[in-house]
Amino acid sequence: MLSKQAIETLLDSEDAVHRLVITPLVDRDQQVGPASVDVRLGNEFVLINRQTGLVAIDPVQRTQLTENIPRYQTRIRVAFGHGFYLHPHDFCLATTFEYIGLPPDVGAYVIGRSSWGRLGLIIATATAVGPGFHGTIVLELANVGTVPIVLYPMMRIAQLVLHRSADQ
């Protein structure tokens, strides 16, 4: 697990290949913790529809699966300052606001922040991010509580715990 100092060094690296890119890091002092980096919620959501008319999702039927996606999902953009309501037992896909670029020898785990967990918000089921990953991280958000949760783009939603690959 990388310490704050190691993370800071990677963020400031002059070497483009081995630099850790987290952009924008809007509040670096607040977001870089002792052994993690907080990431914020992006503004695009893919909501999984409740009423789809589908009998089942069959991963073997790949063509059918692709065709059914518009019935299964609704894409929603939320302007800055506006909220997105995640209702009880609803599930949606979201992304981190930050673009992440990991060096080839650094991997990461996405972990929900405990303050959200206590409210019933589950974040990310596929938590491992491979070394060398470039892009925004997809978050799987589920409200397992009993009341709607309002999500605002740019909230600190999760944390990245970084680690080096063992053979390095």
Add this chain to the structure above:
Amino acid sequence: MADSVSIAAIPLLREKALAIRAHAEPYAKGIHVSNPSIALLAGYQVRVCDALVTLITDLDTTDEEELSADLRRLFHCILRLAKLSRFFVQGESPVLQSDILVPWDDVVKKVHPDAALIIRTQSAYEFEARVEIREVFEKSLPLQLSLRDIFRGFPRYFLVFNIPAIEAWNVLHQTLLAHEIGHFIYKCQRLDDIAFAILAKHLPDIKRLFDDAFVKGLAGVASHTYEQFQEWVSGIVASRFKELMSDIFALQIVGPCIVTALRDFGLPGYSLDFTSDDGTMFLYYPSFRTRFLALLKRVDVFFQSDGSGGNGNVMTQWCEDLKQWQAALLASGPPPTSPFSTVDNIVEECVDAASEKLEGSTCRWAYDRQIFQHEVLPLYNRIVEKIPPNELRCGEHQTAPASWQSILNAAWLSYSYNSAWALDVLRFPETRQTDSDPTVRHHALLEFNEFIARSLEMAIVHRQFLNQKSTMDGVFD
């Protein structure tokens, strides 16, 4: 007593006014509305509809002539209101990402604080601006209504920018919105007066042009009297002057990338010297050659470094290429006997006079050339490294969002010079297409566009975050 047809029309009109109101109401309440200008316009739509319903209910049916005139006016008003309703749907098109539109709205408000903006898509392949929705209302509203009451708080200028639906996804082509804002600046600066004064000075030239018109083959003049011809030429001069000034304002708003954007949008479809004398709109537009020359003459100022920012190779290359293109355009200009050269000379004089008038005036909406020099190269380098060009280092451990104009310029720079992407790049002095498969090229362009759109959005939201963090009561912590 009024006839039965008029009487029968009354409930139908009321029903239509109520239907328009019902359509506008959710937008007025801000339901699924990301652009606050749409909610504002919808609010006034509701208010006008309410006033119309009251008016229709209270119509005097005793005087047939008066009723018929009232109904005619009401009918036109409702027709216009129905047309305005389309703005709500077209302005909320999902391809127009609301956060990306924030800086355009910001520029408009810097030009005139009492202005609001809606950007919507349209099927026609053209960028277009309309102003003065208020005038639309004022011309069509029944005389009995108190306009002062209805329009209390309504923006002085309500701009509607139409962008071709097929280009709405293309954030690079949205650069051309700067030209449309240029029209608005032209209007606010009242530059028409300059054109009228210079035209008055050139009346003898216009007379000479009229006498020579048949010899030089200016079509459509044969049936004109001199007075008609003078009015016609004045209209062309005023219109071309407005277009050129809007280009120059666009250059001040977004910087050198407007030249590239205009070239990329315009030249594949039209030749440099295309002007039509068949009465179509292009008669009222200057040729692309004239437009580019006016821009290239003024673009240099952005590249004049004060030494602190430094110019990287690619920036120097960009500047050199623009200069070379200017020289090439000047060398291959249209023959001096062209009937339009007189018109173009008068227009050029207008542009010079306007530039002189505006020199030294403070423009809050203008893009600072020092920001251009400091930001564009580092952002371009980020694009080359495949890192989104959304922020810049501003101190140890500190970063700041890049300005949206710098991102656009860096993107156009990359689009023009990064041949590895095999796009429809601009190869000075001629536009050429690469030999690669058009589908592959288009996919590369889509990917690049998404990358830049996302970067722009990040920078804009980042700036909004910094501006609003303190008022959001700990939401982001």
